[in-house]
Amino acid sequence: MVTAALDRIDVINPATGALLAQVATTPAEEVIECVARARRVQPAWRSTSWSDRKAVLRTIWRRLAAEGDDWAVAIRDEIGKPASEALAGDVIPTLDAARWTVRHGGGALASERLGAGHQRLLQIPTARLTHEPVGVIGMIGTWNYPLFLNATPILQALAAGNAVVWKPSELASWTGQRLQRCLEESGVPTGLVQAVYGGADVGRALVAAGIDKGFFTGGVENGRRVLAALGERGVPAVAELSGFDPALVLPDAPREAMIPTLAWASFLGAGQTCVAIKRVYVVGDPRPWAEDLGSVARSLRVGNPAESPVDMGPLISESARNRFDHQIQSARAQGAQLIEGGAAVPGPGWFYRPTVLLAEGPEAEKTLAGAFGPVVIVRGVPNPAAAIEAANSSVYALGASVWAKDRRLARDVAAQLQAGMVTINEAVTPTMHASAPFGGTRASGFGRTHGVWGLREFTYPRVTYERRPGGFRPQVFPYGVQPVEQALRLYRWLFHRP
Numbered sequence: 001m002v003t004a005a006l007d008r009i010d011v012i013n014p015a016t017g018a019l020l021a022q023v024a025t026t027p028a029e030e031v032i033e034c035v036a037r038a039r040r041v042q043p044a045w046r047s048t049s050w051s052d053r054k055a056v057l058r059t060i061w062r063r064l065a066a067e068g069d070d071w072a073v074a075i076r077d078e079i080g081k082p083a084s085e086a087l088a089g090d091v092i093p094t095l096d097a098a099r100w101t102v103r104h105g106g107g108a109l110a111s112e113r114l115g116a117g118h119q120r121l122l123q124i125p126t127a128r129l130t131h132e133p134v135g136v137i138g139m140i141g142t143w144n145y146p147l148f149l150n151a152t153p154i155l156q157a158l159a160a161g162n163a164v165v166w167k168p169s170e171l172a173s174w175t176g177q178r179l180q181r182c183l184e185e186s187g188v189p190t191g192l193v194q195a196v197y198g199g200a201d202v203g204r205a206l207v208a209a210g211i212d213k214g215f216f217t218g219g220v221e222n223g224r225r226v227l228a229a230l231g232e233r234g235v236p237a238v239a240e241l242s243g244f245d246p247a248l249v250l251p252d253a254p255r256e257a258m259i260p261t262l263a264w265a266s267f268l269g270a271g272q273t274c275v276a277i278k279r280v281y282v283v284g285d286p287r288p289w290a291e292d293l294g295s296v297a298r299s300l301r302v303g304n305p306a307e308s309p310v311d312m313g314p315l316i317s318e319s320a321r322n323r324f325d326h327q328i329q330s331a332r333a334q335g336a337q338l339i340e341g342g343a344a345v346p347g348p349g350w351f352y353r354p355t356v357l358l359a360e361g362p363e364a365e366k367t368l369a370g371a372f373g374p375v376v377i378v379r380g381v382p383n384p385a386a387a388i389e390a391a392n393s394s395v396y397a398l399g400a401s402v403w404a405k406d407r408r409l410a411r412d413v414a415a416q417l418q419a420g421m422v423t424i425n426e427a428v429t430p431t432m433h434a435s436a437p438f439g440g441t442r443a444s445g446f447g448r449t450h451g452v453w454g455l456r457e458f459t460y461p462r463v464t465y466e467r468r469p470g471g472f473r474p475q476v477f478p479y480g481v482q483p484v485e486q487a488l489r490l491y492r493w494l495f496h497r498p
């Protein structure tokens with residue numbers, strides 16, 4: 001999809017280049033008004049009971065479930081992935097996450113009485129911890145999982161009592177409009193969730209519009225720009241940024257059994273998945289692994305998913321494909337050997353052959369870092385310690401996987417990986433877990449989405465202390481020697497007896 005004019009977005013099917021729709025961009029002054037409107041309606045929503053909020057969330061969940069097939073087709077047409085993949089990787093995880101929020105949100109947000117502390121008896125009264133909504137959340141989204149990555153945090157923000165103003169990616173404005181419509185028609189109070197449309201300019205306007213917390217999903221470079229702008233305003237944020245995930249293949253890993261999963265985890269969504277495997281470190285000889293991955297890559301059917309059954313659709317845009325190709329050619333210039341792919345597919349649509357590279361040293365990986373397309377680079381390392389060092393050498397630290405028969409060794413290696421999500425003999429799918437926190441560390445971002453951790457990102461903890469009127473309190477004016485000494489004596493007697 002490309003932006004053809006400042007006042008509208010042309011929604012282009014990346015598999016054909018055909019115009020699907022046009023979406024009006026939101027002027028900056030309207031973005032400010034959206035945030036102001038959200039601020040006006042949020043107090044009423046925050047004071048609703050959990051069961052009222054739950055009823056709205058349940059309606060959204062049911063509607064998404066009823067429209068699952070239509071969603072898969074819409075995602076196929078706007079993003080270019082096969083409808084079956086959109087259903088399995090986008091629609092179903094969204095339903096799971098929504099169901100988790102409906103079922104467990106109330107418990108996760110319930111207030112807690114804080115446990116007794118020693119000092120309470122003398123100085124600190126009882127306390128209650130409540131999870132308070134932050135206010136107006138400004139969400140800036142990406143396009144690769146346009147339902148899952150937007151609907152999940154929006155529902156969690158609502159569950160926690162917030163208002164949301166969100167900007168779908170300019171590359172997913174059409175499905176963005178669809179999600180906004182679904183929310184409005186499912187009983188979300190008017191103005192509580194509003195979508196604004198456009199590219200970086202509209203994102204910048206949202207960041208500056210007086211939001212209380214940012215939630216950004218996207219690339220590291222833009223993420224850091226957004227974080228800097230929020231930081232200047234003292235606004236906190238969740239940052240879900242790029243990955244460059246390593247897979248560590250230990251010596252006993254059964255190649256034949258593992259190659260299909262490794263290949264799938266590398267090429268799903270045409271490699272445009274933040275937790276797709278991009279680097280494979282083989283302890284031992286890497287060539288057979290690279291060649292087997294190359295065979296799978298060669299066998300993949302690449303094409304328009306609306307026309308015939310295919311395994312892989314296009315990249316999202318022409319400029320994304322050009323950028324990706326440039327990284328592949330640079331990696332080759334750095335000495336990576338091309339095993340398979342390495343070229344765009346001519347014709348309408350922005351297709352690229354699934355690509356396997358074999359490298360001898362780390363140089364090519366540096367050029368490839370953050371590449372968002374169908375590529376996997378394979379390298380041999382002498383032992384598990386070297387594999388761990390190679391995996392941790394990247395600034396990206398989103399997901400990582402370990403592949404081995406010896407599960408004790410695999411766990412030992414997994415424990416030494418720096419990443420938000422580590423999988424053993426698996427990849428990608430587990431990260432859709434509805435209650436497990438999703439997110440990275442280091443350059444891949446901070447904060448979490450999904451489950452209790454994700455829900456509480458949209459709250460701040462407030463502690464309310466309460467004492468009985470006139471309850472015993474030793475530290476009051478005027479300071480006299482006697483009461484203080486008495487209090488100290490009592491304290492020593494209670495807690496510091498030999």
Ligand code: NAD
Pocket residue numbers: 140141142143144149167168169170198199200201202203204207217218219220221222223225226239240241242243273274370372398439440444445
């Ligand atoms: P992007 O950074 O180009 O854009 C993300 C969003 O930011 C878009 O909505 C864009 O309009 C907006 N934006 C861009 N510049 C901005 C600015 N200066 N101020 C405000 N908003 C701005 O990323 P993308 O192409 O949408 O997504 C691809 C990247 O996202 C990949 O690197 C991928 O790894 C990453 N990603 C991460 C996750 C995760 O959960 N960690 C999930 C999906 C994708």
